[in-house]
Amino acid sequence: RTYALGIVPGDGIGPEVTACAVGVLDAAERLFGFSTTRETIPAGARHYLATGELFEGAVREKLQAKDAILFGAMGDPAVAPGILERGFILAMRQAFDQAVNLRPVRLYPGVRTPIADLEPERCDLVIVRENTEGAYVGRGSTVHAGTANAVAVQESVNTRAGVERVVDYAFRLAAGRRNKVTLCHKTNILVEAGKLWQETFDAVAARYPGVETDYVHVDAMCFHLPVSPERFDVVVTDNLFGDIITDLGAVIQGGLGVAASANLNLDGSAPSMFEAIHGSAPDIAGRGLANPAGAVLSLAMCLAHLGEAAAAKAVETAVVAVLGQMDGLSGADMGGSTDEVGRRIVDALESA
Amino acid sequence: RTYALGIVPGDGIGPEVTACAVGVLDAAERLFGFSTTRETIPAGARHYLATGELFEGAVREKLQAKDAILFGAMGDPAVAPGILERGFILAMRQAFDQAVNLRPVRLYPGVRTPIADLEPERCDLVIVRENTEGAYVGRGSTVHAGTANAVAVQESVNTRAGVERVVDYAFRLAAGRRNKVTLCHKTNILVEAGKLWQETFDAVAARYPGVETDYVHVDAMCFHLPVSPERFDVVVTDNLFGDIITDLGAVIQGGLGVAASANLNLDGSAPSMFEAIHGSAPDIAGRGLANPAGAVLSLAMCLAHLGEAAAAKAVETAVVAVLGQMDGLSGADMGGSTDEVGRRIVDALESA
Ligand SMILES: CC(C)[C@H](C(=O)O)[C@@H](O)C(=O)O
Ligand SMILES: CC(C)[C@H](C(=O)O)[C@@H](O)C(=O)O
Numbered sequence: 001r002t003y004a005l006g007i008v009p010g011d012g013i014g015p016e017v018t019a020c021a022v023g024v025l026d027a028a029e030r031l032f033g034f035s036t037t038r039e040t041i042p043a044g045a046r047h048y049l050a051t052g053e054l055f056e057g058a059v060r061e062k063l064q065a066k067d068a069i070l071f072g073a074m075g076d077p078a079v080a081p082g083i084l085e086r087g088f089i090l091a092m093r094q095a096f097d098q099a100v101n102l103r104p105v106r107l108y109p110g111v112r113t114p115i116a117d118l119e120p121e122r123c124d125l126v127i128v129r130e131n132t133e134g135a136y137v138g139r140g141s142t143v144h145a146g147t148a149n150a151v152a153v154q155e156s157v158n159t160r161a162g163v164e165r166v167v168d169y170a171f172r173l174a175a176g177r178r179n180k181v182t183l184c185h186k187t188n189i190l191v192e193a194g195k196l197w198q199e200t201f202d203a204v205a206a207r208y209p210g211v212e213t214d215y216v217h218v219d220a221m222c223f224h225l226p227v228s229p230e231r232f233d234v235v236v237t238d239n240l241f242g243d244i245i246t247d248l249g250a251v252i253q254g255g256l257g258v259a260a261s262a263n264l265n266l267d268g269s270a271p272s273m274f275e276a277i278h279g280s281a282p283d284i285a286g287r288g289l290a291n292p293a294g295a296v297l298s299l300a301m302c303l304a305h306l307g308e309a310a311a312a313k314a315v316e317t318a319v320v321a322v323l324g325q326m327d328g329l330s331g332a333d334m335g336g337s338t339d340e341v342g343r344r345i346v347d348a349l350e351s352a
Numbered sequence: 353r354t355y356a357l358g359i360v361p362g363d364g365i366g367p368e369v370t371a372c373a374v375g376v377l378d379a380a381e382r383l384f385g386f387s388t389t390r391e392t393i394p395a396g397a398r399h400y401l402a403t404g405e406l407f408e409g410a411v412r413e414k415l416q417a418k419d420a421i422l423f424g425a426m427g428d429p430a431v432a433p434g435i436l437e438r439g440f441i442l443a444m445r446q447a448f449d450q451a452v453n454l455r456p457v458r459l460y461p462g463v464r465t466p467i468a469d470l471e472p473e474r475c476d477l478v479i480v481r482e483n484t485e486g487a488y489v490g491r492g493s494t495v496h497a498g499t500a501n502a503v504a505v506q507e508s509v510n511t512r513a514g515v516e517r518v519v520d521y522a523f524r525l526a527a528g529r530r531n532k533v534t535l536c537h538k539t540n541i542l543v544e545a546g547k548l549w550q551e552t553f554d555a556v557a558a559r560y561p562g563v564e565t566d567y568v569h570v571d572a573m574c575f576h577l578p579v580s581p582e583r584f585d586v587v588v589t590d591n592l593f594g595d596i597i598t599d600l601g602a603v604i605q606g607g608l609g610v611a612a613s614a615n616l617n618l619d620g621s622a623p624s625m626f627e628a629i630h631g632s633a634p635d636i637a638g639r640g641l642a643n644p645a646g647a648v649l650s651l652a653m654c655l656a657h658l659g660e661a662a663a664a665k666a667v668e669t670a671v672v673a674v675l676g677q678m679d680g681l682s683g684a685d686m687g688g689s690t691d692e693v694g695r696r697i698v699d700a701l702e703s704a
Contacts, residue, residue: 082540140544188434192492196504
């Protein structure tokens with residue numbers, strides 16, 4: 001089996017953690033008998049400043065032809081906020097119809113969490129975030145801009161089809177886990193969007209009679225998630241709420257450094273994309289302070305998606321073993337050891 | 353000095369915690385030489401089911417004539433979700449132009465927080481939430497409802513005037529505190545609303561040159577707030593983000609049971625309203641399990657608002673003393689002692 005991968009290291013710590021992930025991929029290929037062709041796509045702040053190019057033209061065409069995309073991080077103080085986020089990340093999610101943003105929230109043994117007395121057994125859930133619509137459609141308008149009478153209207157657009165495919169994905173996922181799906185929204189206030197989400201959720205739930213359902217308002221979610229994560233198996237939510245609660249999830253599981261994600265195209269019309277949840281962290285770039293665990297766990301999600309289940313499992317197991325040895329170290333505590341952590345993950349993989 | 357108070361005990365644990373607050377008010381009046389006239393307004397689930405009345409007619413007229421409103425909680429499984437929230441709470445915030453929702457996030461000594469190693473000195477911030485517009489305007493529409501082609505659009509409406517008064521309030525508040533205001537939004541995605549908020553924030557900031565400014569995306573806020581609350585002094589944010597991050601703030605300060613809030617009318621055109629952040633918690637109602645601290649701290653905010661600064665301070669100090677004695681007990685751990693906690697607060701007040 002050979003897979004074509006697009007590699008987008010991007011900015012800041014993106015290249016460092018991507019290099020680790022690629023090193024682990026090399027080892028996984030040797031051990032599990034598959035191979036990949038890899039094309040590194042220059043994109044991000046430097047490339048944008050030099051060429052003006054975002055997610056378009058040759059970049060988009062090259063990526064479209066891949067089986068999957070490994071993404072580092074994007075963002076740099078030299079580029080105005082929002083340009084790269086909207087122009088590349090969101091553009092890719094939409095152009096490649098990456099309907100589901102999948103974010104496991106798992107506290108691995110040995111990882112230090114800021115939540116007191118949280119045992120790993122109590123924290124194993126997955127957040128399924130709608131990834132192509134809602135408030136992320138970028139629709140809105142401002143009248144009397146810049147004056148004392150300015151009014152800015154921002155729209156969240158929610159389609160039945162867009163919501164249904166994500167909710168259905170959540171139920172399928174739960175059926176292979178602990179059989180519970182929680183809808184997270186704010187239906188008591190966002191009445192129109194809330195009704196569409198709730199109706200769609202109920203309709204899909206009827207097709208999965210064995211799966212338990214639950215509903216939690218997004219504000220209450222911030223309350224329950226840190227102290228009772230065991231209440232949740234699969235949480236399905238809209239794009240903006242998902243953005244918010246997955247960062248909270250990352251805190252709980254011990255920091256952005258260990259959080260992984262997948263942006264899944266569900267119909268095979270374009271490649272899926274895999275990225276650590278952390279940003280480009282320009283302040284620590286190039287100093288070996290970044291924890292590559294999130295990037296390597298994202299690689300594991302990529303391998304699972306490509307059908308290399310055994311390799312995916314082995315990579316995840318290797319990361320978990322190394323995280324356990326790191327005694328809770330991450331980020332700034334790691335002391336210049338991004339590559340060292342990468343090497344240890346490879347060792348763990350090879351000696352398993 | 354005599355103040356006219358409207359008391360709205362509401363549903364669930366609302367009446368229990370309100371009774372404690374009123375008991376503390378009695379003691380404060382004796383000690384600080386002011387008095388109140390009080391009118392208890394029947395409102396909430398039972399009243400709505402019996403009369404169909406929400407925030408309107410006589411209820412609204414009676415409350416309009418008050419100097420301030422003490423509010424318990426509202427919500428009951430017998431009433432469809434959203435009815436009382438939108439029909440009473442939001443209706444009051446809007447009709448009485450309660451522009452600012454003020455929510456202190458303070459970890460009091462002796463209160464158990466789920467955040468590991470968080471010292472009280474590191475957690476003393478205030479969230480200033482816009483309270484009358486944004487996504488809470490309830491505007492939106494659905495086409496092809498109930499079909500496979502349904503599209504629901506939900507609007508967030510942001511006015512320069514609505515945002516400016518709240519941001520200005522935040523800067524005034526910071527000028528009496530640690531001189532720092534952080535804007536929390538998602539300007540990189542919610543471009544129209546984000547631009548209005550950022551421009552307004554910058555314009556107001558220019559009027560307060562001594563106050564430091566900062567910006568944090570709402571998703572990153574979920575990341576920073578639990579682990580670095582000391583980074584924040586005053587956080588100003590929109591209605592929906594404020595709803596979300598104040599619940600997170602409540603977790604950090606040790607639970608909804610100790611979190612207080614004010615809904616402030618800024619121009620004196622109508623009364624302000626004071627309420628604990630917790631909901632009606634029907635599951636524990638009537639069993640003495642509710643922590644009245646949030647309601648009594650909300651009373652302290654009410655007294656401060658009325659100009660009874662000394663009484664406000666004394667009530668807060670009394671609550672803090674009792675919370676310290678409770679050894680982190682709250683909610684279900686309190687074992688039938690809502691009234692007992694109320695009595696202890698009165699004792700602490702009287703013996704101060
Ligand atoms: C970078 C930004 C556009 C993005 C988002 O808001 O979705 C990020 O926060 C994320 O969660 O992947
Ligand atoms: C009850 C509900 C309408 C309300 C809100 O969403 O504002 C509550 O969550 C709050 O934060 O006061």
